[in-house]
Amino acid sequence: MTGWPQAQLDGVRRLHVMAAAVRGATVAERLVDAPFAQVWQLLQDLEGSFGEILPDMRHVRILRREGSQVEALARSRYGMRALLRGELSEGYCWLQSRFLLIGVAARAEGAGTRVAITAGVRVPGRAAIVPVGVRREAARALGRLQDLVAGD
Secondary structure: OOOOOOOOOOHHHHHHHHHHOOEOOOOEEEEEOOOHHHHHHHHOOOOOOHHHHOOOEEEEEEEEEEOOEEEEEEEEOOOOEEEEEEEEEOOEEEEEOOOEEEEEEEEEEOOEEEEEEEEEEEOOOOOEEEOOOHHHHHHHHHHHHHHHHHHO
């Protein structure tokens, strides 16, 4: 249909929209003092630096990737496993399993990069996460990201 308005959302705005639909989800944001390419390289490396930024993800292994669709097996530092499915595209990552939800997004902003993170334990069968510690852990992850780019 022609004439219909279309909206284009950057990854950070899109993450806010997705998190708004999940009860208990909160989004932490930070302006990271590094260019987008450097920041996104670290964030999108699920099998590498992703676990340094989100340390609850001790090990992540990509099982399948078709275009922006990804399936990965994650193991937490406590030994729990999750089969994550979702989207990983330029500036945007949304992964979820039966019990876990992780959203990460970034966009260039001036000389730096605006980064947003949400994550949490899902309530099975419902669009909700357990809100305990979500904001604090996301803020810590953003701090680790800043430390990683400062160390490069």
